[in-house]
Amino acid sequence: MRRRFKLATLTAALCLLLVSLSGCGQSLAQKDILQLDRHSNEITWGVKADTKLFGLMDVRDNQIKGFDVDMAKHITKHILGTKGQAKFIQVTSQSRIPLLKNGNIDAIIATMTITPERAKIVDFSNSYFDAGQSLLVPNGSDIKNVRDLNKPGMTVLGVVGANSVQNIKKYAPKARVLELQDYAQALTSLKAGQGQALTTDNGILYGMAVQNPGFKVVGGTFTKEPYGVAVNKGQRPFVREINKAIKEMQADGEYNALIKKWFGNVPGFNYKELER
Template identity: 85%
Template sequence: MKKRFRVAALVAGLGVLLLSLSGCGQSLSKQNVLQNDKDANTINWGVKADTKLFGLMDVQDNNIKGFDVDMANHITKHILGKKGKARFIQVTSQSRIPLLKNGNIDAIIATMTITPERQKVVDFSNSYFDAGQSILVPNDSNIHSVKDLNKPGTTVLGVVGANSVQNIKKVAPNARVLELQDYAQALTSLKAGQGEALTTDNGILYGMAVQNPGFKVVGGTFTREPYGVAVNKGQEPFVKAVNKAIKEMEADGEYNALIHKWFGNVPGFNYKELER
């Protein structure tokens, strides 16, 4: 009898735990994140820390800096007011959506392309940066465009969870694609000769080229990659607030000032195409 009682008690306890966890998930989806952020006077942003020009950790002061970070700061002020605070949490291409879905962050602003597949899982703001996919190669490379990659024996480096990996498989199906965990690892692999080219969005690649003079971006862009701010499903007020903030930034010149700040002096990058 005692064993049966203990088993029954254990099962009942597990049932309560599962119901509790289920309730947490349901309450999270029903929360008004925008109102929560207004109450806390803080927005928790997921940003990258390995991507120069967009989000890169500054080892001098341990702060993440870049265009995405500045955009998040400005959007926060437009939504919460001048005293509003932006809190930054480091994400990768692979971790950003799980962290958002789990409630660890309120929004993602991390070179995230708006795609139909992702729109099934998260909601996006309007595009705040219109990128395009390209390739990075050593200065002495014989590869001049994505067409040169489409042959057996060629290895292209990419990052797990990035839209660029799927794109390159479509335009260069005969190439082998090697996926690394982040851009730092991908660039290290390119330097080590483990691939002939590294592919992702042009803005990210130009950032790598700035840091690594022995490499260059070639071939122009072969896709359109509009970046959006991602939020959880069911958070329409938050999306509307972000879109309103972006429009205000464009109208008062803030947006173009940030474009010029981060991309105006990047060799080979036509930043004027991005101005609004």
Template identity: 70%
Template sequence: MKKTYRFLGVIGLLGLLIVGLSACGSRKALSQQDVLTNDKASKTITWGVKADTKLFGLMDVKDNTIKGFDADIATAITKKILGKDGKAKFVQVTSQTRIPLLKNGNIDAIIATMTITPEREKQVDFSNSYFDAGQSLLVKKGSSIKSVKDLNKAGTKVIGVTGANSVANIKKYAPKAQVLELSDYAQAMTALKSGQGVALTTDNGILYGMASQNPGYQVVGGAFTKEPYGIAINKGQGPFKKEVNRALKEIEADGTYNRILKKWFGNVAGFNYKEASR
């Protein structure tokens, strides 16, 4: 009799395990869950932001927080969507890691100097543009490089960041140049200082931030492309995208956007704050 009870007990335990595993198997993957519903429940939106890009997203080692224009815009949008108690959580991303992290469901949205392009729109959805940048060049003061045309010579080395569309743009506008691709902007700036290239190229807003940290360098040549930044969201998250666009419209209408823009770019030499304001 005892053996029978033991046998039935084992069968019951196996049944519970099977039910439990079935429930886990039927649960949607994190990236397929409704982001807006989850965020409202947790009162938190998780944003992928840069942590190496002055003015947009830079880690402050004093308090270990990421600060910048993108971070402040993300916080403002979070408050509009979730209310005054809503929390913006920041996860550090790079140009290489941001889309994989979004696709895997590790973050809810990307706000990280990300240009809206047709190629990227095949992978993710974008909000309306929240910042209009343009690609330019950062060079050492006194450099003979004055515009992108000066790069179009055999053997000329230009520094860029892997995953940024600025690399592809240089290959288009200066096809004879050699492009050295590095993983982030900190490495790119170090490479420029050590003479591994005659210019560093990316969006002008990013370059102005780098120039402000490195007085011996300047932005030249004006913008030779248009780079509208958007907030990237996983496909299939229509309600969340709608809320992000609504929040963007509201912070532009109530003056929050311009206050944040002036905070970060109002005193940046060479940046036309009034032209960029909305």
């Protein structure tokens, strides 16, 4: 009898714990992030720190710098006012959605392409940057475009969690795809000859080419990759404010100034096509 009583008590305790956890999860999902950010006067952004031009750690002052970072700062000011603060947490293509879902960050602005699959689990703003997938190869490479990779023996390098990996499987199905954890590892693998090309969005690749003169971007773009700011589902007021901020930035010239700042002097990159 005593054993049954203990078992019943333990079962009841577990049920209460599960209900409590379920309730906590529900309350987290129901939180109004926009109102919380207005109360704290701070928005916490997930940004990359390994992607030159968009988000790269500056070892001189340990600050992440790039187009996405500046966009986040400007969007924050438009939403919260001139005294609003933007806080940054480093993410990767693999970690950004889990960190958002767990509440570690309020929004993702990290070269994240708007796709139907991702839109099932996050809500996106309107596109703030229209990229396209391309290829990075050594200067002496015979590869001119993605079709040159569609043959046995070819290895294409990509990053875990990036939709560029799935795209290359579609455009060059005969090639082997090797997925690395981040862009730094992927570039190191390309330098070591572990693949014939590295693939991701053209803006990211041009950033790599700037840092690595022995490599070049080839083949133009073979996909359209519109970047959006991602927030958790159920935060439509937050999305509307982000869209409003982006529109205001485009109208008053802030947006084009940031495009020119980060892409205006990149060899081979037509930044004029990005201006709005």
